[in-house]
Every structure is written in structure tokens, then in C-alpha cells.
Amino acid sequence: MSELVVVGDPSLGFKVANELGVKFIQIEDRVFPDGEIAPRILVNSIEDVKNRNVVAVFQKKEEENVNNYVMRSFLTLSTLKRYETKRLIVAFPYFAYARQDNEFRLGEPVSCGIVAKIFEETGVTDFITVTSHVHRITGLEKWFPKIKAYDVSGITALGQFVKSKVKSPEEFIVFAPDSEGLAWAKEMADLIGSHQASALEKKRDVNTGEITQNIVQDVDVKGKSILLVDDIVSTGKTTARAANMLRRKMGAKKVAFTYVHPVHSPGATDLLRKESPLFIVTTDTIETSAKGVEVASVAKVMSEKVKQIL
Ligand code: R5P
Numbered sequence: 001m002s003e004l005v006v007v008g009d010p011s012l013g014f015k016v017a018n019e020l021g022v023k024f025i026q027i028e029d030r031v032f033p034d035g036e037i038a039p040r041i042l043v044n045s046i047e048d049v050k051n052r053n054v055v056a057v058f059q060k061k062e063e064e065n066v067n068n069y070v071m072r073s074f075l076t077l078s079t080l081k082r083y084e085t086k087r088l089i090v091a092f093p094y095f096a097y098a099r100q101d102n103e104f105r106l107g108e109p110v111s112c113g114i115v116a117k118i119f120e121e122t123g124v125t126d127f128i129t130v131t132s133h134v135h136r137i138t139g140l141e142k143w144f145p146k147i148k149a150y151d152v153s154g155i156t157a158l159g160q161f162v163k164s165k166v167k168s169p170e171e172f173i174v175f176a177p178d179s180e181g182l183a184w185a186k187e188m189a190d191l192i193g194s195h196q197a198s199a200l201e202k203k204r205d206v207n208t209g210e211i212t213q214n215i216v217q218d219v220d221v222k223g224k225s226i227l228l229v230d231d232i233v234s235t236g237k238t239t240a241r242a243a244n245m246l247r248r249k250m251g252a253k254k255v256a257f258t259y260v261h262p263v264h265s266p267g268a269t270d271l272l273r274k275e276s277p278l279f280i281v282t283t284d285t286i287e288t289s290a291k292g293v294e295v296a297s298v299a300k301v302m303s304e305k306v307k308q309i310l
Contacts, residue, residue: 004310005049007041007080008057008091012284015299016057016091020306025049027076039072046083053087054080055306056124059094060286062264066096074118081123089309090124091302093154093285094261095132099232101143104206116143128305130154130285130298131184131231131260148309152301154260154283155184155229159191161281161296162227162258170194172227172256177213177242178202181230188229188258200242213241222251225278230259233282236268243275254278260298262288269293 006017007025017024025048030038043049056077060069073092080088100111112134119127127144131154134140140149162169170193176185182199189197198219203212226246233239239257246252256278262285269290272280281294288295 003052003086004055004306005052006055006057007049007076008055009059009061011287012059012093012297012299013057015284015297016055016303016306019299019303020055023048027072029072037068037072037075039076041076041079043083049080049083049085051084051086053089053310054085055089055091056080057091057093057302059284060096062287062289069094070096070115074122077119077122077124087126087310088124089126089128089306090119090122091128091306092119093128093130093283093298093302094263095129095134098129098133101134101138113143116149120144120146126150126309128152128302130283130302133231150305150309152298152305153187154231154285154298154301155187156191156301157283157296157298158229158258158260158281159188161294162188162192162256165279165281165294169227171225173198173219173221173224173252174227174229175199175242175246176229177238184229184231188227192227194227200245202238211238211241213238213245221246223253226252226255228255228257228259232261232263233257233259233268233272234263235265236271240271240275243272243277247275257281261285262290262293262295264288264290 004022014024026042028040058073097111097115127149132151135151172194174185174189174194174197176182176199179199185197200213243255257280260283262282283298284295
């Protein structure tokens with residue numbers, strides 16, 4: 001892999017390059033007064049990437065608009081293609097727009113498919129993402145018919161964090177806030193040695209966005225500590241509501257929050273902190289400096305996937 005280089009956003013890209021033991025070339029952001037962008041890869045010459053295998057690692061910045069994150073990824077990849085890279089692997093850890101993987105209401109776009117198609121058009125050969133929303137319904141192949149696409153687990157990094165953080169992690173009962181997250185709860189339970197993984201029942205009204213969550217009666221959580229697992233915390237309502245229900249209605253003693261993507265819309269982590277959690281941990285698929293939130297890195301799982309591919 002000597003000809004491999006990592007091009008990317010500073011913090012996560014740098015970590016991936018370190019894990020792989022290869023050169024890192026940073027992307028510099030440039031924004032024009034009207035908001036247009038022209039991201040620049042800080043190469044010294046085209047030879048830095050020409051005929052080389054390149055991993056392009058993107059990481060959404062904390063305050064960055066999600067459209068900016070997507071657009072600068074497309075633009076950067078098109079530059080790399082123009083410079084005639086050999087294998088062009090994109091690491092897009094937070095798969096933005098993956099949630100809209102269906103026409104939920106008449107007249108809506110299937111955004112997930114459109115974003116995937118543009119990635120294919122930029123000329124990438126492989127797409128790596130972390131715990132994406134689509135994989136549990138359809139698998140990534142459906143969206144990337146022309147290239148190889150991989151979904152690596154962000155739960156691994158969270159599980160390792162939990163094991164290093166608490167003395168007896170196996171004593172947690174692991175819960176997902178909705179049934180779609182049950183696979184992640186089971187994965188986490190396996191990682192930390194817990195024998196119980198379960199999920200609440202959640203329903204979302206597609207018109208109002210209003211969520212209702214129901215108690216699952218057959219799990220006794222009285223006096224127990226709960227580890228909540230989810231892919232995304234956006235408004236924080238799903239996770240905080242689940243914690244509240246488990247504590248106040250079902251009698252759980254304490255909760256801890258683990259989730260892969262800190263989408264964090266304003267006020268989200270305040271909602272989580274109101275539940276007096278044992279700890280809150282997320283990953284660095286998106287940058288975050290939110291108060292009281294610890295961060296485990298996905299650099300290792302992504303690098304392992306790159307090694308496997310090449
Ligand atoms: C939903 O299906 C996802 O797995 C998350 O539970 C959801 O995106 C969280 O959103 P919020 O934090 O806005 O409740």
C-alpha cells in the first residue's frame with residue numbers, strides 16, 4: 001500500500017492516515033462571499049495523487065450546513081478524479097440524506113439515491129460509510145449499483161469506549177429507542193457482554209414529525225442501569241424520550257447514551273443532559289464539542305475496511 005495517500009478533513013482524515021501509516025494531504029476550505037465554495041486539496045504537485053490509491057476522508061464540521069458537507073465532498077472528489085488517481089475510495093462517515101430513502105409523501109425526492117448517484121458520477125471506485133440509516137432496510141448495493149459500497153460499524157468504537165469507561169458493562173440492559181435500532185442494541189450487548197438487548201416501539205407521524213414511543217412490557221428494568229443505543233441524535237427527542245420513559249415509567253435506575261452520529265441540532269444535548277445520564281458518548285463521524293459529550297473515534301474501523309479493500 002506504499003502508493004496510498006489520505007486526502008481529507010483535518011481531524012478524522014489525519015487519524016485515518018495515522019492508522020494506515022501513510023501521508024495525509026489536507027483539504028482547505030474556501031468560501032466566497034455569496035456562499036459558493038471551492039475546496040482546495042493542498043497538494044504540492046499533481047504527482048502527489050496521480051496514479052496512486054487515494055482515500056478521501058470527509059468529516060462534517062460542527063456548525064457546517066449539511067449541504068456544504070455534501071457539496072464540498074463532490075467537488076473534492078471530482079478534482080481527484082481529474083488528477084487521475086488509481087483507486088479512489090471515499091470515506092463519507094455520516095451518510096447525509098440517507099434518511100430520505102423513500103418517497104414518504106407524494107412529491108418528495110428519494111434523496112438517498114440521488115446523493116449516491118452523484119458519488120458514482122464523480123468517479124469513486126469504493127464508498128465507505130459508518131452505520132448508515134439505509135443498511136437496515138435495503139442494503140447499500142441498491143443505491144450504488146456501479147461501485148462497491150461498504151457500511152462499517154460505528155457501534156464497535158462505542159462498545160470499546162463503554163468497556164473502558166465502566167467496571168461491569170455487562171450489567172447494563174441495552175435498549176434501542178425504536179425497533180429499527182434493535183440490531184445495533186444486540187451488537188452493543190454482544191460487545192459489552194450484556195445478556196439483554198431490547199427496543200421500545202416508536203411511531204413517527206410523517207406529516208407532523210410527532211413521535212410516540214411505547215413501553216415494551218416484557219422487560220423488567222426496575223432498578224437497572226440502561227445503555228441506550230442509536231445511530232443518530234438530531235433533535236435528541238427520540239433518545240431523551242426513551243430515557244425518560246425507561247426511568248420514570250419503567251423504574252430504571254440510570255441511563256447512559258451512546259449514538260454514532262452527533263447531528264446535534266440546537267438544544268439536543270441539553271435534552272440528553274436533563275436525564276442525568278451516567279455518560280454520553282458519540283463518535284467523530286461529525287465533529288462535536290458539545291458539553292458533557294465524550295467522543296470515540298471511528299478512524300480504526302474505517303482504516304481496517306480500507307486495508308481489507310486494497
Ligand atoms: C430514526 O429512525 C433514527 O434512528 C434516530 O432515532 C433519529 O434520527 C433521531 O432523531 P431525533 O434525535 O431528532 O429524535
